[in-house]
Amino acid sequence: MKVIIIGDGNVGYNIAENLSRYGNDVTIIDKNAESRRKALENLDIRYVKGNGANASVLIDAGVRSTDLLIAATSGDEMNMVCCLIARRLGTAHIVARIRDPEYADELSGIQEDLGLDMVINPERAIAREIARLLAFPPAIGVETFANGRVQMVEIKVLSGMPIANKQLMVISRNIYQPILIGAILRGDDVIIPNGGTVLLEGDVIYIVGRPSNVFRFCTLIGIQIRRIKNVMIIGGGRVGYYLARLLDEMGIGVKIVESAYERCVTLAEALPEALVINGDGADDSLLRSESVGEMGAFVSVTDRDEVNLMTALLAKRLGVPKVVAKISRADYANLLGDIGLDNIVSPIAVTANYILRYVRGLQNAEGNTVNSLYRIIGDKAEAIEFTANESAKMIGIPLKELRLAPGVIVVIIVRKSKVIIPHGDDCIELHDSVILMTKGLEPTDLNDIILSSDAPVFQHPAVVPIPPFASMKGSA
Amino acid sequence: MNTGMIAASLGLLLYIEAACLVPPLLVALFYGDGDSPAFIVAILATVVSGFAARARKIERHDIYPRDGFAIVGLGWLLASLYGALPFWASGAMPSAVDAIFESVSGFTTTGASILRDIEVLPKGILFWRSFTHWVGGMGVLVLMIAIIPSARANTFNIMLAESSGPSTDKFVPKVGRVARILYAIYGLITLTQVSLLFAGGMPLYDSFIHAFGSVGTGGFSNKNASVAAYDSLYLECVVMFFMAISGVNFTLYYSLFRRDWRPVRTNEELRLYFFIIAASTALVAINTGALYGSFAEALRRASFQVVSVITTTGFATANFDSWPAFSRSVLLFLMLAGACAGSTGGGLKCVRLLLLARAAKREFVKIVHPNAVYVVRLNGRAVDDGTLSGVLVFFFMYVSVVVIAALVVSLDGTDLVTSSSAVLSCVGNIGPGLGGVGPIGNYAGFPPFCKATLSLCMIIGRLEIYPILLLCSPPFWSGKRT
Numbered sequence: 040m041k042v043i044i045i046g047d048g049n050v051g052y053n054i055a056e057n058l059s060r061y062g063n064d065v066t067i068i069d070k071n072a073e074s075r076r077k078a079l080e081n082l083d084i085r086y087v088k089g090n091g092a093n094a095s096v097l098i099d100a101g102v103r104s105t106d107l108l109i110a111a112t113s114g115d116e117m118n119m120v121c122c123l124i125a126r127r128l129g130t131a132h133i134v135a136r137i138r139d140p141e142y143a144d145e146l147s148g149i150q151e152d153l154g155l156d157m158v159i160n161p162e163r164a165i166a167r168e169i170a171r172l173l174a175f176p177p178a179i180g181v182e183t184f185a186n187g188r189v190q191m192v193e194i195k196v197l198s199g200m201p202i203a204n205k206q207l208m209v210i211s212r213n214i215y216q217p218i219l220i221g222a223i224l225r226g227d228d229v230i231i232p233n234g235g236t237v238l239l240e241g242d243v244i245y246i247v248g249r250p251s252n253v254f255r256f257c258t259l260i261g262i263q264i265r266r267i268k269n270v271m272i273i274g275g276g277r278v279g280y281y282l283a284r285l286l287d288e289m290g291i292g293v294k295i296v297e298s299a300y301e302r303c304v305t306l307a308e309a310l311p312e313a314l315v316i317n318g319d320g321a322d323d324s325l326l327r328s329e330s331v332g333e334m335g336a337f338v339s340v341t342d343r344d345e346v347n348l349m350t351a352l353l354a355k356r357l358g359v360p361k362v363v364a365k366i367s368r369a370d371y372a373n374l375l376g377d378i379g380l381d382n383i384v385s386p387i388a389v390t391a392n393y394i395l396r397y398v399r400g401l402q403n404a405e406g407n408t409v410n411s412l413y414r415i416i417g418d419k420a421e422a423i424e425f426t427a428n429e430s431a432k433m434i435g436i437p438l439k440e441l442r443l444a445p446g447v448i449v450v451i452i453v454r455k456s457k458v459i460i461p462h463g464d465d466c467i468e469l470h471d472s473v474i475l476m477t478k479g480l481e482p483t484d485l486n487d488i489i490l491s492s493d494a495p496v497f498q499h500p501a502v503v504p505i506p507p508f509a510s511m512k513g514s515a
Numbered sequence: 516m517n518t519g520m521i522a523a524s525l526g527l528l529l530y531i532e533a534a535c536l537v538p539p540l541l542v543a544l545f546y547g548d549g550d551s552p553a554f555i556v557a558i559l560a561t562v563v564s565g566f567a568a569r570a571r572k573i574e575r576h577d578i579y580p581r582d583g584f585a586i587v588g589l590g591w592l593l594a595s596l597y598g599a600l601p602f603w604a605s606g607a608m609p610s611a612v613d614a615i616f617e618s619v620s621g622f623t624t625t626g627a628s629i630l631r632d633i634e635v636l637p638k639g640i641l642f643w644r645s646f647t648h649w650v651g652g653m654g655v656l657v658l659m660i661a662i663i664p665s666a667r668a669n670t671f672n673i674m675l676a677e678s679s680g681p682s683t684d685k686f687v688p689k690v691g692r693v694a695r696i697l698y699a700i701y702g703l704i705t706l707t708q709v710s711l712l713f714a715g716g717m718p719l720y721d722s723f724i725h726a727f728g729s730v731g732t733g734g735f736s737n738k739n740a741s742v743a744a745y746d747s748l749y750l751e752c753v754v755m756f757f758m759a760i761s762g763v764n765f766t767l768y769y770s771l772f773r774r775d776w777r778p779v780r781t782n783e784e785l786r787l788y789f790f791i792i793a794a795s796t797a798l799v800a801i802n803t804g805a806l807y808g809s810f811a812e813a814l815r816r817a818s819f820q821v822v823s824v825i826t827t828t829g830f831a832t833a834n835f836d837s838w839p840a841f842s843r844s845v846l847l848f849l850m851l852a853g854a855c856a857g858s859t860g861g862g863l864k865c866v867r868l869l870l871l872a873r874a875a876k877r878e879f880v881k882i883v884h885p886n887a888v889y890v891v892r893l894n895g896r897a898v899d900d901g902t903l904s905g906v907l908v909f910f911f912m913y914v915s916v917v918v919i920a921a922l923v924v925s926l927d928g929t930d931l932v933t934s935s936s937a938v939l940s941c942v943g944n945i946g947p948g949l950g951g952v953g954p955i956g957n958y959a960g961f962p963p964f965c966k967a968t969l970s971l972c973m974i975i976g977r978l979e980i981y982p983i984l985l986l987c988s989p990p991f992w993s994g995k996r997t
Contacts, residue, residue: 303888308897318886329884 045091046112047074166281185453208234216256218248221476229420267335273320274341336361439463446478529565543639550637553605583672588982619970621647623977626734626829626946648733652859661694734829734946743832762826762854784866827861829946836953861944942976
């Protein structure tokens with residue numbers, strides 16, 4: 040697929056890196072000589088120097104034969120203009136980054152009027168992710184599928200839990216809840232489990248199911264879930280703003296610390312319920328005088344990773360039970376497992392997830408649509424949601440008779456409002472939402488998960504289509 | 516200072532006043548009580564003065580805020596003086612100070628009277644006395660702007676100086692249309708009330724008098740016993756309802772008229788206003804329950820009196836001076852609070868109370884969180900610091916005027932309750948106070964210097980302090996700007 044990316048900033052670079060890695064032809068348009076050098080050294084792409092809103096530059100970059108154009112410069116208005124011109128020149132699909140809160144509320148209208156296929160707002164996306172984390176404090180990560188009907192929660196197995204050192208089959212007999220453990224992260228390895236897999240201390244498990252069932256399962260395995268009542272946010276940028284609004288809707292009290300006075304005034308005007316503090320979020324005495332220790336959670340989302348990291352550590356030391364830091368640079372994120380922060384969120388990863396989901400969907404325009412896509416740490420595995428349409432080959436065939444590709448399990452089938460944890464006799468029907476966990480396979484279509492009939496039959500030990508909780512087919 | 520333009524505007528104002536004197540003249544001719552010559556004299560004097568004021572050639576047409584304040588301040592003084600002419604000339608009030616007090620009390624919609632027996636006065640005089648409420652309620656100068664065909668942009672400065680409240684909205688682009696819309700709403704409300712009162716069995720003449728009194732939130736009646744004279748629950752309810760809605764910001768009626776409910780639903784001042792009415796009524800009714808025997812009777816008296824005082828009207832159906840101390844204290848608070856900004860009522864205005872309370876809350880937050888950035892908001896929008904400090908200063912000025920005037924009035928030796936409530940009542944444009952100036956008393960007992968002070972208080976209160984105080988400040992007049 041041919042892709043043009045306008046703007047070679049953090050996001051643009053990251054998208055280019057991801058797309059070119061999966062075999063797409065990527066052209067970047069930007070004016071910055073320094074970023075050009077870096078991009079050409081590290082990525083297998085073409086680089087066109089110029090203004091992305093200039094028609095001749097776009098034509099030079101091959102806009103007419105391009106399948107997808109992504110406008111990701113730092114300016115929203117610039118992105119919109121680029122899209123208008125690209126639309127006129129006849130690009131097939133257009134995605135723009137629009138992130139200013141002033142436009143965010145009008146986004147669907149803007150999207151329609153400009154003929155955009157998708158709008159990405161990384162700041163709002165990451166704020167949503169943080170809000171989900173705060174709604175479920177014990178989780179390392181929380182994702183949703185099927186319009187929120189299904190939740191995937193990431194939990195670390197600790198020594199005291201009744202599930203530690205047990206086989207999944209045993210756990211399912213002891214703890215009756217219609218959920219499924221879709222993947223296990225052990226060290227750097229991702230395991231797609233079956234009934235015989237044993238959970239070890241320190242494993243990170245991915246629990247999938249209805250939110251209420253997941254919640255009950257967590258309480259049953261000894262995780263105390265206390266509702267967070269107040270949150271301190273360091274950094275009143277766009278992420279801080281979106282997050283404060285989301286938390287306010289959830290009835291959580293918000294305190295925002297921002298160092299620029301002008302920005303504080305804007306925030307105070309825009310967020311009636313939040314308390315806006317003007318000051319340096321890394322200032323120990325300020326945090327203490329604002330009694331950070333009594334906060335239910337602490338979120339640092341300034342522009343600078345270093346500041347986020349240091350303030351988060353400070354908050355952890357002052358006794359905040361839940362600390363979330365935004366870290367943009369991927370190389371930092373890998374360091375953080377050991378230092379005791381509860382959650383790390385990465386805007387780059389969020390944006391990349393969005394774009395990849397979209398690209399994956401484009402690649403099979405006639406096939407089954409990709410609704411959600413989440414990549415588990417280190418891109419080793421994916422949780423992916425498809426809608427089954429007429430082209431799906433497995434409709435009506437019981438799962439146990441399907442020859443699934445290695446490294447794939449069918450985690451959940453959502454049929455209208457029913458959430459099904461499938462076992463061997465269940466089958467996928469038309470218009471079902473199917474949530475898969477895959478490892479080592481990047482399906483672009485639902486049909487990619489079944490092996491073609493002439494391929495060698497190979498039953499991967501981890502993909503027995505009888506999930507661990509099969510005996511409790513649930514649709515609670 | 517553009518003296519030519521000021522003189523011309525004042526001349527125009529006198530013409531308008533002369534025109535306003537025509538309806539009472541017709542009433543006087545109709546009833547033939549012998550007061551019509553007084554009106555003819557007054558009209559002639561007013562027209563001649565107006566002509567004299569407009570004799571000078573106008574060089575520049577610009578009206579800056581300073582000129583606007585001068586026009587409003589001087590205009591109100593002049594209007595009150597000429598408005599006193601019929602009272603004086605007809606012999607109804609032989610003392611000039613009394614006549615002026617009554618006229619000021621009328622125009623400022625105060626409703627304080629120096630008359631011991633109202634019912635003996637000729638009908639034309641009583642009509643004029645109440646008609647001044649109606650003209651003064653929305654503003655004489657707003658009326659002028661509404662009438663002159665091509666109001667210039669800068670006449671908005673006049674409107675700003677005359678309207679009540681910390682900020683005035685131009686809800687349509689043309690200032691002339693704003694004034695006309697306001698008067699149209701005003702007239703419509705008045706006519707509705709007249710017909711409702713008339714339908715309830717009140718004579719047509721009395722209906723007009725009481726409609727002027729309630730819609731202008733003035734409070735002059737043509738009966739010695741005020742509204743209580745009719746002893747009709749229906750009439751009391753009608754009067755109470757129209758008093759209450761006249762205490763509401765008139766621009767809200769404009770949005771209602773355009774079927775736009777949002778400003779009404781989100782208006783926090785309106786909510787506070789009705790909350791104060793409800794809470795005060797409940798408190799007073801419980802407190803006076805024993806006095807009236809039944810709760811229903813107490814509720815009837817309490818609600819009417821609460822609405823009458825908070826809207827700064829001053830009609831009475833009960834002698835609230837004999838109420839328990841707590842109820843009287845509630846009424847004193849209501850005198851201070853007043854109605855909504857942009858209404859015909861006086862007092863501090865609910866919106867200012869709201870902003871003062873929020874400014875106080877901000878101080879508390881600032882102590883607990885020294886670095887907090889806290890924005891005071893009203894109706895969901897941030898209030899800028901300029902407006903806020905304006906409100907704080909206004910509050911200080913208001914209290915200062917009350918304190919100084921109370922000092923002057925107490926020189927007479929009347930008791931503290933009478934003198935201080937008289938001042939509070941006059942500055943707030945309510946009318947009756949407590950003690951000697953209670954609902955069954957009047958201001959006749961005060962010596963002339965007290966009446967003069969109180970007259971000044973009424974105008975200061977009606978124009979919200981600044982226009983009159985500016986007239987007394989030397990820098991206002993000096994500093995030529997050409």
